[in-house]
Amino acid sequence: MDRETLTTTPITRRRLLAGGALTGVAVFLAACGTKGTAATPAGSEAPAASATSAAPGASAAPVESAAVAQSPSAEVNWANWTYYMDVDENDPNVFPSLVKFTDNYGTKVNYSEVVNDNEEFFGTIQPALQGGADTGWDIVTLTDWMAAKLIRLGWVETFDVANMPNFTANLVDTYRGVDWDPEGNRHAPWQSGMTGLGYDPAKTGELTSLAAFFTPDDRWKGKVDFLSEMRDAIGLTMLKLGLDPAKPTREDCDKAVAELMAARDAKIVRAFKGNEYAEDLKSGNVVLAMAWSGDMIQVLAEKPTMKFTIADEGGMIWTDNSLIPKGAAHKYTAELLMDWYYQPEIAALVTAYVNYICPVKGTAEILKAADPEMANNPLIFPSADIAARLHIFGGLTEEDESYFNQQFAKVTGKG
Amino acid sequence: MGTLLKRHRWIAPVALLTPGILWLLVFYLYPAVQMFQTSLWSGSLEKGFEFSFSNYTNYTEGLAEYAPIYLRSIMYAGAATVLTALFAYPLAYTIAFKGGRFKNLLLFLVVAPFFTSFLLRTISWKILLSDESPILQVIHMVPFVSEDFRLLATPIAVISGITYGFLPFMTLPVYVALEKVDFRLVEAARDLYAGPWRPGGAIAGFIVGGGLATVLGIAFGWEWFLTGLAGAVAGAVIGWLFISESFIRVTFPLSLPGVFAGSLLTFIPAIGDYVNAEMLGNPDTMMIGNVIQNKFLAQNDYPAAAALSFMLMAGVLVVIAVYARMLGTEELSASAGRL
Numbered sequence: 001m002d003r004e005t006l007t008t009t010p011i012t013r014r015r016l017l018a019g020g021a022l023t024g025v026a027v028f029l030a031a032c033g034t035k036g037t038a039a040t041p042a043g044s045e046a047p048a049a050s051a052t053s054a055a056p057g058a059s060a061a062p063v064e065s066a067a068v069a070q071s072p073s074a075e076v077n078w079a080n081w082t083y084y085m086d087v088d089e090n091d092p093n094v095f096p097s098l099v100k101f102t103d104n105y106g107t108k109v110n111y112s113e114v115v116n117d118n119e120e121f122f123g124t125i126q127p128a129l130q131g132g133a134d135t136g137w138d139i140v141t142l143t144d145w146m147a148a149k150l151i152r153l154g155w156v157e158t159f160d161v162a163n164m165p166n167f168t169a170n171l172v173d174t175y176r177g178v179d180w181d182p183e184g185n186r187h188a189p190w191q192s193g194m195t196g197l198g199y200d201p202a203k204t205g206e207l208t209s210l211a212a213f214f215t216p217d218d219r220w221k222g223k224v225d226f227l228s229e230m231r232d233a234i235g236l237t238m239l240k241l242g243l244d245p246a247k248p249t250r251e252d253c254d255k256a257v258a259e260l261m262a263a264r265d266a267k268i269v270r271a272f273k274g275n276e277y278a279e280d281l282k283s284g285n286v287v288l289a290m291a292w293s294g295d296m297i298q299v300l301a302e303k304p305t306m307k308f309t310i311a312d313e314g315g316m317i318w319t320d321n322s323l324i325p326k327g328a329a330h331k332y333t334a335e336l337l338m339d340w341y342y343q344p345e346i347a348a349l350v351t352a353y354v355n356y357i358c359p360v361k362g363t364a365e366i367l368k369a370a371d372p373e374m375a376n377n378p379l380i381f382p383s384a385d386i387a388a389r390l391h392i393f394g395g396l397t398e399e400d401e402s403y404f405n406q407q408f409a410k411v412t413g414k415g
Numbered sequence: 416m417g418t419l420l421k422r423h424r425w426i427a428p429v430a431l432l433t434p435g436i437l438w439l440l441v442f443y444l445y446p447a448v449q450m451f452q453t454s455l456w457s458g459s460l461e462k463g464f465e466f467s468f469s470n471y472t473n474y475t476e477g478l479a480e481y482a483p484i485y486l487r488s489i490m491y492a493g494a495a496t497v498l499t500a501l502f503a504y505p506l507a508y509t510i511a512f513k514g515g516r517f518k519n520l521l522l523f524l525v526v527a528p529f530f531t532s533f534l535l536r537t538i539s540w541k542i543l544l545s546d547e548s549p550i551l552q553v554i555h556m557v558p559f560v561s562e563d564f565r566l567l568a569t570p571i572a573v574i575s576g577i578t579y580g581f582l583p584f585m586t587l588p589v590y591v592a593l594e595k596v597d598f599r600l601v602e603a604a605r606d607l608y609a610g611p612w613r614p615g616g617a618i619a620g621f622i623v624g625g626g627l628a629t630v631l632g633i634a635f636g637w638e639w640f641l642t643g644l645a646g647a648v649a650g651a652v653i654g655w656l657f658i659s660e661s662f663i664r665v666t667f668p669l670s671l672p673g674v675f676a677g678s679l680l681t682f683i684p685a686i687g688d689y690v691n692a693e694m695l696g697n698p699d700t701m702m703i704g705n706v707i708q709n710k711f712l713a714q715n716d717y718p719a720a721a722a723l724s725f726m727l728m729a730g731v732l733v734v735i736a737v738y739a740r741m742l743g744t745e746e747l748s749a750s751a752g753r754l
Contacts, residue, residue, distance in 0.1 A: 119713045126460070126715075153461060222563055223546075230713075264698055270568050271697050284547045285567060398461045405714040413698035414709035 070163075072105040073330040076337055078139040079121065081320065082113040082275075083298070084191065086353035097349045101340050107333050117274060118146040125325060129155040134327040138334040145231060147187050147321040148180035148395060157324040159185045163335040166342035170361045175319070179395060187321040188338045191294070191356035194382065194390060195232045195316035197309045198281055198291025198299065210240035210311040212288060214259060216266040225277035225289040226260070226269050230408040231393040233260065233272070235316040236290055239391065245316065246394045250403055257407045264411060272412040281306060293379045297355040308379060310386050317390040319359070355380055447728075454721035470722035481706065481723065485730065488702040490634055491570070491692075492685035495577035496585075497627060499681050500674060502578070503585035505657075507673075508666075511593035525586050533580065537694050540576050541567060544695070568697040570635055576691035581684065585677035592673025593666070600669075601661045609660035616658030617651040624650020675742050683731055703727055 088094035098109045115121045121142065125135040129150075142150070150156050161168055167188055175189045199207050204220050213224060213236070227233045235245040237256040263269050270286055277289040278299050291299075296308035324334050341347055344362030351358040352371060357380060358364075368375040378386060396404060409415025419426070454471075458464035470477075510521045528536060543550060544566040554560055566572050628646020632639035689704030703723065710720035 117712075119715070122715075123712045222565070269698065283542075283545050285545050398459055402459065402714060402716070406716075409706075409709050409714065411698065412709070413701035414705045414713075 070332040072107045072336055073333045075108040075110055076138045076330045076333040077110045077136060079112050079114050079137045080141045081115045084354055086349045097346050101337060105336060118143050122146060129326055134329055135325045137325055138328040138330045139322050139337060140325055141190050141320050141322045143318055143320050147323055150323060151181055151186050155326045156186050157326055157328060157331055159335055161185050164339035167339045170342045172359050172361055175359050187323050189359035190320045190322050191354060192317060192319040192359060193356045194293040194310060195290060197311055198296045199288040199307055201307050202305055203287040208309060208312050210236055210313045214263045216268050220288045221268050222270055223286045224268050225271055225273045225280050225286045227290040228272040228274050228412060230405055232290060232316055234408060235393045239314040245391045248394050253404050253407055257411055260411045294354060294356040297379050310389055314389040314391055317392055351380060450721045451725055453717050454725050456718040460715045470718050484703050484706055488686050491574055491702060492682050494574050494631060495685050496678050496682045498578040499582050499585040503582055503589050507586050507590035507593055511590055525583050537576055537690055541694055544572050567695060570700050572695035573691050573700045576695045577685045577688055581681040584680040588676040589670060589673040592670040596666055596669045600665050604661040604665045609664060612658055612660040612663060613655050616654035620650035620654020621647045686731060687727060
């Protein structure tokens with residue numbers, strides 16, 4: 001990939017916290033105040049393993065594992081999203097950071113890019129998990145709310161964090177103590193990304209407000225993709241309406257759905273898309289889209305005239321997390337592998353390729369030495385100013401989640 | 416062995432049927448029963464499911480909610496079926512009667528797209544119909560075409576995608592039916608003064624083409640009169656040029672079983688299709704397959720998804736029963752036999 005085009009891409013509000021950009025994330029996380037961060041002060045490094053397990057399904061794994069001397073298995077199976085791993089320049093099927101892992105432990109990593117959609121992937125592992133069987137995966141990487149759901153269902157293994165010293169030491173503090181995994185021993189954050197406006201300024205002019213998505217302007221009417229991910233579409237709409245996505249209620253949902261419906265009826269929306277909006281933006285089918293930061297870096301690399309903006313009203317931030325599904329055959333090796341990516345040098349390899357926000361301390365410093373321009377890219381290391389405007393979609397109870405999904409399905413024409 | 420088979424004549428048919436029956440039992444009947452069973456649950460993944468008729472007792476609400484989507488699915492699948500028939504018939508006719516030594520090659524070409532994955536072919540349609548594609552650029556050169564006219568993310572794209580996807584399913588049965596037509600019958604008809612049928616063909620074409628185009632026009636909210644007129648004129652021209660009396664009296668009736676079989680092979684999978692609507696459509700073109708997929712995978716509402724699937728299955732069964740009744744089941748089995 002051409003780093004020049006990546007980093008010379010104009011980004012609005014370019015105020016960089018060189019090197020310490022991740023503290024920017026810290027600022028916004030503290031500002032948003034998820035329930036969990038209040039309970040566990042950021043920065044407290046209470047060893048998760050020693051805490052009593054409160055959630056159902058969590059077993060006292062450290063005790064049993066301590067008794068047996070373990071060695072890495074011959075192979076380990078990982079289900080991840082596409083374009084979420086560093087790729088060898090000459091061979092798209094070689095992942096250098098995984099090769100290094102294999103060299104170190106002798107374990108062959110069966111790395112599969114099979115996750116395209118949280119729910120869809122959930123559908124593939126749900127029967128095995130419900131039946132108490134091995135899903136065939138040792139690591140699955142899923143978004144916050146889906147990770148929370150699996151944990152709530154008791155369908156994940158508790159890590160033996162004694163095997164994961166880097167994870168314990170290098171996880172950025174703001175990721176600790178989320179309300180759905182307060183002890184932080186059932187999920188390991190993989191990458192985070194932002195949701196904002198991706199657009200073609202030549203066609204739409206400068207955009208700084210989410211109102212664009214709901215204004216039938218001739219410049220973009222019928223050429224706008226909305227995200228099919230419920231939390232992103234509803235979240236951005238709530239921000240536009242001045243509601244707080246961190247505390248979503250059914251009334252908020254109704255208001256957001258009405259707003260989205262109006263945009264659909266006004267023929268502003270072309271379609272609700274997953275990652276495919278990126279293709280639409282590149283081909284010119286749409287000139288404005290709800291977009292994810294990592295995708296947009298890749299779009300910008302091909303079409304540098306595009307722009308990605310976190311609107312004045314705010315944007316969404318989300319994290320994909322690695323989990324060990326219940327009954328995984330190679331739990332110990334999975335822990336080693338997750339821990340592998342909490343070494344800043346290894347994490348930097350991934351970040352340099354995938355361009356999402358990395359949850360590993362020290363990565364920015366390493367990248368700064370190797371590729372200062374990248375370390376200054378606000379899409380990877382968002383400035384405090386941008387970070388302050390980012391919101392996490394709050395937790396939903398099962399009933400509310402089903403309500404939100406049902407209402408949202410009406411908007412997308414699927415309910 | 417031979418004597419055993421002779422003495423117990425039932426063994427051979429049973430042995431021949433067993434693999435098929437077992438296959439259907441395991442991979443069709445069992446899932447179908449399980450689907451029906453699932454539709455009789457209510458609850459959620461986390462709380463667990465329990466037995467309840469609630470997915471059927473809320474019939475009126477369900478109908479109000481999903482009837483438009485079922486109707487749309489029937490309409491799209493129906494339109495695609497008619498269109499495949501209109502495209503496939505001349506194609507099959509040409510291959511069968513004018514193909515000569517290229518017959519096999521032409522048939523191979525009809526099936527050739529199947530060597531590529533369905534998904535890839537649908538994605539190529541996306542590229543073909545995209546706003547900046549050469550096709551659209553040509554269309555935009557035509558006067559009267561509005562500036563924001565587009566094909567991708569419209570019902571036209573969805574129906575075109577389905578039509579394309581199922582074209583071979585129509586072509587092959589029609590071809591098989593036409594292949595079997597004894598050409599001596601046509602010659603006999605000609606001997607009996609069945610000649611060209613220009614006025615008749617033109618009138619028939621006018622009525623059929625006009626009718627179909629008008630229905631399509633109304634269904635999609637286009638200018639129905641102009642659409643109908645265009646269809647009627649096109650139909651009349653085609654009828655004038657190509658329809659002869661021997662065709663209308665001999666060849667066409669003899670090929671009907673193929674059209675019948677092809678329609679079923681197209682309509683049934685088309686009505687449940689969700690890939691075309693998902694990739695080529697917009698929120699206003701979603702079909703029942705998309706709703707079921709969303710209920711199942713996004714909302715984890717397995718009972719409702721199962722109930723909707725069951726209703727779709729039952730509905731399709733009724734439609735087919737009526738269709739078969741109208742055209743006769745012997746024709747169906749006859750054409751199936753030929754396939």
